[in-house]
Amino acid sequence: xxxxxxxxxxxxxxxxxxxxxxxxxxxxxxxxxxxxxxxxxxxxxxxxxxxxxxxxxxxxxxxxxxxxxxxxx
Amino acid sequence: xxxxxxxxxxxxxxxxxxxxxxxxxxxxxxxxxxxxxxxxxxxxxxxxxxxxxxxxxxxxxxxxxxxxxxxxx
Numbered sequence: 471x472x473x474x475x476x477x478x479x480x481x482x483x484x485x486x487x488x489x490x491x492x493x494x495x496x497x498x499x500x501x502x503x504x505x506x507x508x509x510x511x512x513x514x515x516x517x518x519x520x521x522x523x524x525x526x527x528x529x530x531x532x533x534x535x536x537x538x539x540x541x542x543x
Numbered sequence: 544x545x546x547x548x549x550x551x552x553x554x555x556x557x558x559x560x561x562x563x564x565x566x567x568x569x570x571x572x573x574x575x576x577x578x579x580x581x582x583x584x585x586x587x588x589x590x591x592x593x594x595x596x597x598x599x600x601x602x603x604x605x606x607x608x609x610x611x612x613x614x615x616x
Contacts, residue, residue, distance in 0.1 A: 540576040
């Protein structure tokens with residue numbers, strides 16, 4: 471759930487990912503494709519009420535379904 | 544390609560979407576699910592070199608494929 475500093479990132483931003491299915495609590499998501507600084511794609515969700523940012527696991531089936539659902543609305 | 548102001552948005556942020564397939568030029572994407580302020584989901588890509596933000600069409604097949612590709616890397 472913790473996240474390194476934002477802004478110009480020179481390494482991965484996610485330390486761990488949220489395992490609970492929080493689709494309804496998400497205001498928006500950022501997908502950061504793997505790049506020279508971080509070899510894994512990262513997904514950072516901003517929560518509705520608190521505005522907190524949490525990392526989601528790009529491999530998790532519920533995350534893939536949630537993104538398809540958000541894009542189709 | 545134009546985009547209304549950022550920050551706390553009280554309406555849709557995208558006026559038009561980029562039709563060219565620009566997957567390789569994208570540093571990250573934001574997916575904003577439809578909400579009380581904007582009835583359509585919006586996808587905003589940040590470009591690598593310029594840092595410019597452009598809107599992508601959530602319905603466009605190449606956009607759906609690009610997001611799948613980014614998440615699988």
